[in-house]
Amino acid sequence: MKPSDPEFQEFAEAANLPLLRTARLLTGDWHLGQDLLQVTLTKVYLRWSQADRWDSPTGYARTVMVNTYCTWHRRRWRHELPRERLPDRAGERDTADTVATTDALARALADLPRRQRAAVVLRYYDDLSVEQAARALQCPPGTVMSLTFRALARLRQSADLHDTAVEGR
Structure with a gap:
């Protein structure tokens, strides 16, 4: 039995946050982490018909992510990032x-x-x-x-x- 698109969607929703956290730590940037996650999920989706051969779809996705990260030759943006809304003040406790x-x-x-x-x-x-x-x-x-x-x-x-x-x- 081959995995279906709804099964991939279910996998992607369940694995999204843990993989995003890993991607963020690998790239050192939240936005690049999101890009890395999207590239990873795209690559996994393209091979989703073979998912029944994988020990763990999350493990396979993590491997794809690490390999993609290690081979990325992309320039990092090191400037200001626009925000939709500026904070009025710091939080209640000092987090400096x-x-x-x-x-x-x-x-x-x-x-x-x-x-x-x-x-x-x-x-x-x-x-x-x-x-x-x-x-x-x-x-x-x-x-x-x-x-x-x-x-x-x-x-x-x-x-x-x-x-x-x-x-x-």
Whole structure:
């Protein structure tokens, strides 16, 4: 029995938010993350007739996403993003430290090579096992461990993260 378009729509709706979060972390930008998700879902849809051969449609989509991300040669927009409405004031509680930490982490992740960044996002954000991340990255588990080790070493050396940690004390 082959999957149908309604089944794809159901899959896309269920997997949308988790895949979007992963895409956002991979790209470091919400809008590029949305673009990456759309490209991923398009590629998955084009192969949807083969979905009965996949262990997991979400796992397959994650693999497509990581491969697409690692091969993207697209310029990143590094300027202001227009907003529909400007906020009048900050929220009730001061979130400056949280925003600073999130921003520092995003900058540090952006400095990692793409495969290292993908390994960190899959292992620590998506909470995948080494084997699951290896399937998504299409490499041996030892390579995932090596990529993750190197990425974490670089993150530990990141001046952005170090400065944020010192300021937060």
